[in-house]
Amino acid sequence: MKFQTITGTKDILPSESPLWQHIEHTARSIFKRFGYSEIRTPIFEDTNLFLRGIGETTDIVGKEMYTFKPSSESDESLTLRPEMTASVMRAYLQHSLGAQSPVVKVYYISKLFRKEKPQKGRYRQFWQFGAECIGSANPEADAEIIAMMMMIYDELGIKSTMLKLNSLGDIETRKRYRAILQDYLRPHFDKLDAVSKERFEKNPLRILDSKNPDLQDLIANAPRILDCLDEVSKSHFETVKTYLDDFGVKYVIEHRLVRGLDYYSRTAFELVSSDLGAQDALGGGGRYDGLGEQLGAEKEIPAVGFASGIERLLIALESAGISEKIQPPKPDVMLVAQSPLARGWIMKTAHAWRKEGLAVETDLLARSLKAQMREANRLGATFAIIVGENELQTGKFQLKNLLTSEQKEIQQENLLSEIKNRTA
RNA sequence: GUGAUUGUAGCUCAGUCGGUUAGAGCGCCUGAUUGUGGCUCAGGAGGUCGCGGGUUCGAAUCCCGUCUUUCACCCCA
Numbered sequence: 001m002k003f004q005t006i007t008g009t010k011d012i013l014p015s016e017s018p019l020w021q022h023i024e025h026t027a028r029s030i031f032k033r034f035g036y037s038e039i040r041t042p043i044f045e046d047t048n049l050f051l052r053g054i055g056e057t058t059d060i061v062g063k064e065m066y067t068f069k070p071s072s073e074s075d076e077s078l079t080l081r082p083e084m085t086a087s088v089m090r091a092y093l094q095h096s097l098g099a100q101s102p103v104v105k106v107y108y109i110s111k112l113f114r115k116e117k118p119q120k121g122r123y124r125q126f127w128q129f130g131a132e133c134i135g136s137a138n139p140e141a142d143a144e145i146i147a148m149m150m151m152i153y154d155e156l157g158i159k160s161t162m163l164k165l166n167s168l169g170d171i172e173t174r175k176r177y178r179a180i181l182q183d184y185l186r187p188h189f190d191k192l193d194a195v196s197k198e199r200f201e202k203n204p205l206r207i208l209d210s211k212n213p214d215l216q217d218l219i220a221n222a223p224r225i226l227d228c229l230d231e232v233s234k235s236h237f238e239t240v241k242t243y244l245d246d247f248g249v250k251y252v253i254e255h256r257l258v259r260g261l262d263y264y265s266r267t268a269f270e271l272v273s274s275d276l277g278a279q280d281a282l283g284g285g286g287r288y289d290g291l292g293e294q295l296g297a298e299k300e301i302p303a304v305g306f307a308s309g310i311e312r313l314l315i316a317l318e319s320a321g322i323s324e325k326i327q328p329p330k331p332d333v334m335l336v337a338q339s340p341l342a343r344g345w346i347m348k349t350a351h352a353w354r355k356e357g358l359a360v361e362t363d364l365l366a367r368s369l370k371a372q373m374r375e376a377n378r379l380g381a382t383f384a385i386i387v388g389e390n391e392l393q394t395g396k397f398q399l400k401n402l403l404t405s406e407q408k409e410i411q412q413e414n415l416l417s418e419i420k421n422r423t424a
Numbered sequence: 425g426u427g428a429u430u431g432u433a434g435c436u437c438a439g440u441c442g443g444u445u446a447g448a449g450c451g452c453c454u455g456a457u458u459g460u461g462g463c464u465c466a467g468g469a470g471g472u473c474g475c476g477g478g479u480u481c482g483a484a485u486c487c488c489g490u491c492u493u494u495c496a497c498c499c500c501a
Contacts, residue, residue: 195497277496
């Protein structure tokens with residue numbers, strides 16, 4: 001075979017798309033209930049948007065972006081989006097969405113690009129759905145975003161998950177905590193692995209994220225950021241937790257949860273699943289009050305959001321045994337032609353009935369009657385009608401219900417309404 | 425990027441110590457008397473054994489390279 005998909009990318013085949021549509025439909029339904037509207041942004045942006053937005057210390061920006069020049073002599077640098085939050089904030093600022101309503105609530109279902117080595121639940125082109133609530137600094141917004149995310153998983157039937165929750169405080173808290181953490185780690189510096197040593201100066205909070213078993217004791221005994229929170233962040237966090245309790249959303253406090261992206265502040269959360277292997281995050285998010293200013297806004301723009309990986313959700317649905325329950329759509333009726341004259345009739349009739357909203361199948365290969373019946377069965381059609389000279393002359397048709405094998409005679413003018421009634 | 429791992433029919437997989445026409449199940453197609461699907465039975469189509477090179481009288485099988493798959497590190501959804 002000559003051509004194939006590029007490493008780390010996948011086709012979503014006709015047999016899989018019903019499940020994707022089910023996920024998208026469920027997510028959209030819940031976004032709608034929470035008053036979120038869809039936003040669609042371009043698939044590539046100015047590279048600087050991500051440099052400024054995501055933060056240059058992250059690996060996403062450092063080595064995982066698909067960056068290109070639109071032409072060889074151009075100075076412009078473009079990048080296939082590796083995440084959505086920066087794009088959404090860019091759109092918010094560009095179109096002054098905040099001037100039209102004080103709180104802007106948007107969601108997206110879109111594909112993203114990261115040049116990582118593919119692995120379970122990790123692809124180079126992948127899909128996320130997510131939402132951003134821009135304009136409110138209040139804990140109600142945090143709680144609602146989290147609850148909305150959880151409702152989607154809940155309604156899809158995903159059970160074996162754990163919601164991790166933490167607060168990173170405001171910028172001052174993070175600065176203070178950074179110093180405290182460095183003081184704590186400094187005497188143990190020699191014990192750190194190479195990656196952690198590098199992070200020690202660049203981004204010491206990320207050391208808490210390390211999976212290195214030798215570091216686990218050290219990390220477990222590290223000072224906790226929750227103990228360093230400023231008063232406002234502390235009460236903000238308490239209120240978020242209270243709302244989650246009220247909503248019946250279960251969570252665990254995870255002191256080590258710091259999240260990779262630089263723009264997070266205060267609330268941080270992550271939903272993990274044991275079905276996923278090493279890439280165990282189904283979704284995550286948090287508050288990012290500083291992002292707007294980083295992208296050039298004149299004042300702080302409070303915002304909170306989440307993102308969920310759809311390929312990972314698929315893995316979870318698979319192991320929960322839910323994916324197999326999602327069936328492709330089935331035809332209402334298969335029109336079976338017995339002669340060339342009948343073929344003409346079923347083509348015209350199929351077209352007319354499709355206009356009326358029915359899903360009508362016909363055989364495009366002019367195959368035998370037996371083959372056409374087999375096809376009707378294979379497709380899972382509810383009804384089949386065999387059309388031959390008799391029917392065309394008498395106007396009386398045998399309507400066969402393939403689910404029950406019952407067959408009954410119907411006058412031509414009553415066929416459509418009969419099928420509509422019985423398939424509605 | 426580092427380290428492992430995989431590749432045989434549309435799918436899931438057998439294939440002995442290197443040996444002659446590479447198999448199975450599922451799926452697909454056709455048929456089992458004249459106008460009826462599902463079950464059953466019979467038959468059929470479908471493979472450059474990932475690709476390129478090497479060793480050998482002979483390679484799906486051994487060696488090298490390459491691409492790909494999967495997994496872990498890393499990173500993250």
